[in-house]
Amino acid sequence: MSARPNLIAGGVLSGTVLALAALSLVWVPHDVAALNIAERLRPPGGPHPLGTDHLGRDMLSMLMVGARSSIAVALVAVGIGMGAGVPLGLMAAAARGSWLDELVMRMNDLIFAFPALVIAILITAILGPSALNAILAIGIFNIPVFARVTRGAALSLWTLDYIRAAELAGKGRVRISAEHVLPNIVNLLIVQATIQFSLGILAEAGLSYVGLGAQPPTPSWGRMLAEAQTMIYSAPRLAILPGLAIVLTVLGLNLLGDGLRDALDPRLRRTTR
Amino acid sequence: MPVLRQVSLGIGRREIVGLAGESGSGKSMTALALMRLLPEGARAEGRIRLDGRDLMDLSERQMCRRRGRDLGMIFQEPMTALNPVQRIGDQVAETLIVHGEATRAEARRAAARLLHRVGLPPERFPPGRFPHELSGGQRQRVCIAMAIALRPQLLIADEPTTALDVTTQARILDLLKALVAETGMGLLLITHDLAVISGLADRLAVMRAGEIVEEGPAATVLTARRHPYTSALVAASAHSPATVPPPPGPPLLEVRDAVRTYPGSRRGLIGRAPPQRAVDRVSFAIARGESLGLVGESGCGKSTLARAVLGLEPLQGGEIRLDGTAIRAGSPVPGQVRRRMNAVFQDPYGSFNPRHSVARLIAEPFHLTGRPADAAARIDETLLAVGLDPTDRTRFIHEFSGGQRQRIAIARALIARPDLIVLDEAVSALDVRVRAQILDLLADLRARFGLSYLFISHDLSVVRSITERVLVMKAGRIVEEGATEKVLHDPAHAYTKALLAAAPKLKEPD
Amino acid sequence: MLRYALTRLLSLSLSLVAASLAIFAAIEVIPGDPAAYMLGLNAAPETVAALRDELGLSGTLWTRYLDWISGLATGDMGLSYTYRVPVADLVTERLAVSLPLAAYALALSTAIALPVGLWAAARRGRAADLGIMAATQLGIAVPNFWFAMLLVLVFAVKLRWVSAGGFPGWEAGLGHGLKALTLPAVALALPQAAILARVMRSALIETLGQDYIRSARAKGLSRAQALRRHAFRNALIPVLTILGLQFSFLLAGAIIIENVFFLPGLGRLIFQAITQRDLIVVESVVMLLVFAVILVTFLVDLAYAAVDPRLRRR
Amino acid sequence: APPDTITIGMVLEPPNLDPTSGAAAAIDEVVYANLFEGLTRFAPDGTVAPGLAASWEANEAATVYTFHLREGVRFHDGTALEAEDVVFTLDRARGPDSTNAQKALFEGIESVAAPDPLTVTVTLARPDGAFPFKMAWGDAVIVAPETAGTEASAPVGTGPFRFERWVHGDRVELLRNPDYWGPAPALARATFKFIPDPNAAFAAMMAGDVDAFPNFPAPETLPQFEADPRFRVIVGTTEGETILALNNRRPPLDNIRVREAIAHAVNRQDIIDGAMFGYGTPIGTHFAPHHPDYVDLTDLSRHDPKKARALLAEAGQTDLTLRLALPPPSYARRGGEIVASELRAVGIETEIVNLEWAQWLDQIFRRHDFDLTIVSHTEPMDIGIYARPDYYFGYDRPDFPALMDRLAGATDPAERSEILKAAQRMIAEDYVNVYLFQLAKTGVANAKLEGLWENAPTQANDLTAVHWTD
């Protein structure tokens, strides 16, 4: 059918970011832990294609390593959300209407009722600021999202006759959930995961912007942005580059999510009926 | 890709023209083309003349003025054809208001009158109701009221009764007939069910793959069947597989005083609606090798009973006995009992996990029995038995048509060699010709494997063709039971009589 | 309808109790002593102990929880440790900023998103729609604090149309108050509007595919009429859900924006109270926010019922 | 006519307005010399000047001080200031229920008496030449018994301004006190606006929302203001010795070689440039460089990575990993990154832990659970903290308290100076901490504003002399 511009643009954007982040694991142009005060605030060019920051670190390397922390935080947070939310959602759907279902859904509502940023701050106050706590704070709020999506999709599958057939074959709820329900909502979960991933990147940026995310010397986009803000006149690129990195990554992931939804949506795939 | 090819049709005043054909033949497209409401991407060519004026020449704005005033249309699915958040009276009144035929207040009064006319008297069905407060048949009446509000010259009804059960269907068809007589409008009645048309239409057009293959006075078309496709359709509608007399056998399944109650639906955290008895002290038996029919209106509890028999739902009272092993209410059905029963469900699309291969789908019942050593051979054998090819085993379900899927469902039901197969509306979703093939297959399999069937359907003609004995169910209870021929020819219970009277019949050729 | 509301109300109160326990427990395990914080680097231990007594930080867990809860129920939230004024007064002061800001931002985002979403849906697949969709994608991707910073740069620092931030108070006049809240509201509203417009559009497109739209068209309604009269109200349900979520986000999630514009709002109160270990303020305000969210959810549920008659009987 | 109102920007909001029970610098920044006055006060150059006491004298042994109060001083509530108020204030501050954050200031007092309404005599347990200095602190301001309990939210003092209102989270407003005993201030109204975010502070200053920001939080933007004729940048000194504190209790930091190695590993100028954008004066000991008794000991801890490595090797410390705890201010957070990178260069790995103040106080200050931390000690003349072995960095050399005892008893300026110099040397040679730099006071103000303090001998925004020019 049509070339899917969303999918392609999103794939290229997020692919590039992912690739750069992966590359930073083995190679960066300059060590970001080594400060060089004499080299501070160098304009782009020469050994520093994007210049250096106020502590003389190479901006390109900082952005690459920053991508890594953003992605790691968001990815693990999504992992937590899926790891806990999907089984909960499956369980709730399998036991639909029972107290278990009710309990899971009420817990979801309760988590949703807490303002996320406030919880992040509280967690940080209890455990101290770190990337781990950012992950925890973002991850907790991913759980109800996945639980809800999973339950909703699973509920509609449970009304289908192939589930009846599996019950006839004597399969239990757990087995049916794993064998018949989960594989058929995987598409939906992938789409949701990309969306949550992009939200996670934004959330991580916000948290590290207020100093609650990854801690120095680990670079993170949000903190780079926060630290450079006041230099917007003297060295605008310091604040603009990390901002741009966030925007492009989130944009890429959102486009990818949209593209995947279009590509995987069973409603669009289903033939004549 | 053309969907319709050179379709020509004429409809006179006060005339009812039937348009019949298999699913996907282009009937709906024809109707939508007439309304110029084709889905995005579709394009229509040719001429549509209404009272001499070519509708194709009109601008979209002019066309809007024609729709509803000169052309009315009702659709197949009454459950979704109405705006759920608007009162039915307002929806009917809207037809008058958008055409500037009445002020809001007048339109309201007119709507009330119209609703009364289509059988929704204001005392019982005030116009202030919302669609969800009405049954399917009642909603279809609202749609009809909406469509005839301005007495259009032509009413198009696209499968208006397919989603309704027989008694309701009969009433709606009567209403349409009366309206045609009363207002003098022409009616284009689209259906896949020849029997519906045979009792109603003056003329009949038969459509196949976007072409009208035969057209003429309804009686002539149905009896003369000049075109082979028409005769194939008629034959399939009336199809009756050669039934084998049941070998006298001991009772296989006995159900005694089965009760299934649903807790009332939740109302918030604490409240519940009162419980509802979907199956109310039902008793019956099926002999080994016997085919037992179960008929009744939608919602009377047929499926619930079937699920209870299959052990998919707990019973609140009574007992089920399979080949002597008793299962009492409250206790789960043991595996050895359950493996001797299997089922085929109505929806050929929702019955299969789209991610599993045919072989895996069919082999699912082995979960209970343990996978036999010759599983692969058994799968091939079963595929052959239902008329599919063993090479199909690696394919996925989306590669099959509805009829083929139903064969796969039957294969799945057969593979563990059960004694009893429950068929819940197993052929209702199929086209007549495909349905005929499946019915033949079922009869054949029964003869070969000595199977027993519990055959559930709302379609009496199907039940007649494949069962020896029939149960009639109403509101959770069995109201009549007996040999199929006898019950269907000479019903004892008033409800059965009503059911029979409502069922449309295809006139036998002389 | 009444019964529906009552049962929802019951589950609402259960949620509140659960929330209060969670908050209290969290506050209990936060390390750091308010008294020590207040007295700083040179304080002697007995001075800190004296202050602890004065603040009422001694007492068992249960009595303090019960004191707190019963206080909350009667509107008495106690005395702030650091400010030494009733927490209720602090909260009222801050709400006078946060609530109007949230409402302003919500109004803005709705006013932008609904027409834009409607327009895009009506022009589905055409250039205008694609343009709007691209713009909304960008709107979602831009972090709002970053956007806020740019707004300040342009409108306060460069053009000097408005203050860079701060809030003069409502007694300075409605106009001044609104002016001070405009940039923050815009910064909050635009990303929200992008989300809302997308939801509006897809909800409309979804409803436009429904059978009853076809019925309406068959009655003679034009495409636009069908959109307005039939699709709009049905599409409102997902939009309402998002609006409810957004309101709670705006009320509490505006912390960063409040910082950028140095607004004395609720979010900053919490932030500050946590760093100063003014725990009595933290627990009461978090509780209040949770209450607000649950209340908004409840109101959204009622609004569903108002929009969708199918929900009224349950 | 020039305006007679002013808006002053401040980073932190005071938690309350009672300087006698709370350590927050922000309290004094609002109330010191504006709302509240003590017996003595700090002059802008850091010397001790008469406050509510027009004069005072000490006996020969420096154990009895007699303060003569000014006449006609009234509290903002209209009551007159009397010697009994002073007695009350001092007794309250040193009493067992005292919540005064600097209780140590009053520790030496044995008794306070009011022989007549305008005379106060203070008897000390031990000689203390610095007692008038101690009475100049913000924590020693005089309050009246009737209002002492409510100063936190409704401060009543004797100063040139009286409290008007406090919009929590936003601003505190002060109004001119018409009954002030001294010369009337030029300003009729002063607003302190609280802007925690450096970027917001920058924007507020640029947009003209704030007239002056005496402690501007973003030194990197100062060149911007310098280039703009609308503004004046005021760079002065503070009493803030910024140090890389070492936990002297804990191995291997109990080894002087390791401490010396760390001192040589750190490049002060890099930290001043990188973290403070060039603002700050390098120090080599815990003493303010603008003080006449300051000794420049920076050479003792020259930047010398080679020597640092050698010392570490000598101490047998290779593969050292230390935890560096950083409180919120940017000197600590930015400086910490630089310190970490410089320590790595000599083979010491660091694990950075960022802490809020409350956590820092709990973990480092109270429980001494740390290896390294960066903090600025902003109290004036606070070298005495090295005499407290239970203090957080754990310096425990008996010679030092002895030195301080001598200092307390000395009234001869030359002798005092000698002792102070010896003290500076002792801690520098023991490499107790790494002395980084003296925090600069970097302020920005409207160019038309005059009379703001240039230096910060104490945390204060004394508005008495502030006025606008045309």
Ligand SMILES: Nc1ncnc2c1ncn2[C@@H]1O[C@H](COP(=O)(O)OP(=O)(O)OP(=O)(O)O)[C@@H](O)[C@H]1O
């Ligand atoms: N929106 C569409 N886009 C493309 N092809 C379509 C669309 N809708 C229907 N078709 C195709 O047009 C053909 C005719 O469809 P139509 O709906 O008219 O059949 P029908 O005779 O009404 O069948 P049924 O009895 O199932 O309603 C079918 O082959 C179908 O696949």
Ligand SMILES: Nc1ncnc2c1ncn2[C@@H]1O[C@H](COP(=O)(O)OP(=O)(O)OP(=O)(O)O)[C@@H](O)[C@H]1O
């Ligand atoms: N899970 C359930 N919970 C509550 N009520 C149910 C449930 N399933 C079915 N019912 C109710 O039980 C009654 C019988 O339903 P059932 O599906 O057995 O009818 P049916 O005769 O098979 O109808 P149809 O011909 O439409 O399939 C109906 O009134 C239905 O609303």
Ligand SMILES: [Mg+2]
């Ligand atoms: Mg059709």
Ligand SMILES: [Mg+2]
């Ligand atoms: Mg059924």
